Amino acid sequence: MIFDVAIIGGGIAGLALANDINSRGYNVVVIEKGNYPRHKVCGEYISMESYNYLHKICPALKQLNLPIITNFKITTGTTKEFTTILDLGGFGVSRYLLEELLFEEAKKKGVVFLLDTKTKDIRYENEMYTIETSAENIFSKLVCNSSGRRSNLETKGGVEQLNSTNYVGIKYHIKLKRDPNLIEIHNFPGGYCGISNIENDKACLCYIVNSKKLKEANNSIPELEKNTLYKNSRLKKIFSDAEFLFQQPLTISGINFRIKQPVNNGSFFLGDSAGSIAPITGNGMSVALRAASVLASLIDDHFSGKVNSQQLEEKYNKFWNKEFSTRIKLSRYFQKLSEFSLLTGITINLFKAFPSLARGIIKLTHGKPF
Numbered sequence: 001m002i003f004d005v006a007i008i009g010g011g012i013a014g015l016a017l018a019n020d021i022n023s024r025g026y027n028v029v030v031i032e033k034g035n036y037p038r039h040k041v042c043g044e045y046i047s048m049e050s051y052n053y054l055h056k057i058c059p060a061l062k063q064l065n066l067p068i069i070t071n072f073k074i075t076t077g078t079t080k081e082f083t084t085i086l087d088l089g090g091f092g093v094s095r096y097l098l099e100e101l102l103f104e105e106a107k108k109k110g111v112v113f114l115l116d117t118k119t120k121d122i123r124y125e126n127e128m129y130t131i132e133t134s135a136e137n138i139f140s141k142l143v144c145n146s147s148g149r150r151s152n153l154e155t156k157g158g159v160e161q162l163n164s165t166n167y168v169g170i171k172y173h174i175k176l177k178r179d180p181n182l183i184e185i186h187n188f189p190g191g192y193c194g195i196s197n198i199e200n201d202k203a204c205l206c207y208i209v210n211s212k213k214l215k216e217a218n219n220s221i222p223e224l225e226k227n228t229l230y231k232n233s234r235l236k237k238i239f240s241d242a243e244f245l246f247q248q249p250l251t252i253s254g255i256n257f258r259i260k261q262p263v264n265n266g267s268f269f270l271g272d273s274a275g276s277i278a279p280i281t282g283n284g285m286s287v288a289l290r291a292a293s294v295l296a297s298l299i300d301d302h303f304s305g306k307v308n309s310q311q312l313e314e315k316y317n318k319f320w321n322k323e324f325s326t327r328i329k330l331s332r333y334f335q336k337l338s339e340f341s342l343l344t345g346i347t348i349n350l351f352k353a354f355p356s357l358a359r360g361i362i363k364l365t366h367g368k369p370f
């Protein structure tokens with residue numbers, strides 16, 4: 001069988017694209033090296049810009065009473081804090097639940113899944129793609145790559161060669177009496193921790209920290225939290241008041257924020273595999289979802305003869321670079337800035353003096369609804 005589209009990686013980007021393309025009448029296969037459901041390190045705050053799109057491709061979301069997040073608070077180690085309303089805001093849902101719902105929806109529609117199957121290589125031969133996987137070879141007319149930040153299939157030519165800082169991400173689900181409409185960001189030396197509610201009155205507590213800090217703490221997460229995160233008294237209190245729902249935190253390492261290429265060797269990249277945006281200033285999931293929605297529509301135009309292969313590549317390239325490349329570049333600077341409590345403190349003072357500045361910057365981090 002030759003599929004119209006093969007999607008490599010069934011995270012949020014791949015699952016959204018699979019649902020969208022399938023709804024337009026094309027046959028789709030998703031090759032995913034893992035399985036569902038599963039937890040992922042993520043702050044689990046989704047900007048409202050993707051609310052309508054997600055609900056369109058995954059109607060089951062409508063039945064959930066998900067917390068809507070309308071307010072934002074940022075604090076730094078000492079007593080400094082700043083609170084504002086979010087113009088657009090967001091909602092909270094765990095990756096565990098979201099990906100499971102998107103997967104079930106796609107399966108129901110007829111998307112074919114190859115789970116626990118790793119893609120090893122992609123070749124273009126005889127006017128179609130051959131995708132070599134750990135299970136079998138798959139054939140398709142188009143290939144979309146949504147294999148995430150660190151994949152064995154990274155675009156080689158286009159990756160920026162940077163000596164960028166590496167970060168570590170650590171996540172828990174907690175139960176804590178808190179305002180469900182508030183997202184909090186608590187700065188500490190070397191990083192920041194976000195807390196916001198998800199389904200079933202739980203909250204997601206997720207922090208990102210310069211990997212040097214973990215090394216300084218002898219690679220011990222409890223030591224890191226005690227010696228570094230607790231320097232912010234609010235965080236210390238949250239850690240002592242919360243009920244932690246995981247036996248162990250979920251961790252990822254080697255996080256950096258690079259721009260890659262949206263099209264390479266005829267494959268279309270979306271989500272983190274095209275470039276990942278720092279969570280302090282961006283909404284990686286909405287970047288992934290917006291790319292999925294635009295790519296699905298362009299692929300539809302291509303299969304229905306409105307655009308040829310070259311135009312498809314050009315249009316997607318242009319869209320991606322215009323929408324996201326500046327945002328990703330900017331996000332790297334804010335990420336660096338957010339590691340320093342002093343600079344965060346100065347930013348808070350500025351926000352207090354000029355609240356419209358804060359709202360302007362937050363606006364930059366959220367795209368337009370689609």
Ligand SMILES: Cc1cc2nc3c(=O)[nH]c(=O)nc-3n(C[C@H](O)[C@H](O)[C@H](O)COP(=O)(O)OP(=O)(O)OC[C@H]3O[C@@H](n4cnc5c(N)ncnc54)[C@H](O)[C@@H]3O)c2cc1C
Nearest residue numbers: 009011012013033043044045119148169271272283284285
């Ligand atoms: C600490 C942290 C906090 C964040 N918080 C937020 C937040 O609050 N809100 C937000 O919007 N964004 C947040 N983000 C960003 C967000 O998590 C990502 O942008 C998003 O996960 C990207 O989704 P994706 O589908 O591109 O990649 P992924 O979710 O990584 O999915 C890629 C998939 O590809 C599969 N795969 C990889 N290689 C292969 C292969 N060779 N063959 C088959 N399958 C393969 C993997 O198993 C995986 O399932 C955060 C990121 C970090 C690091």
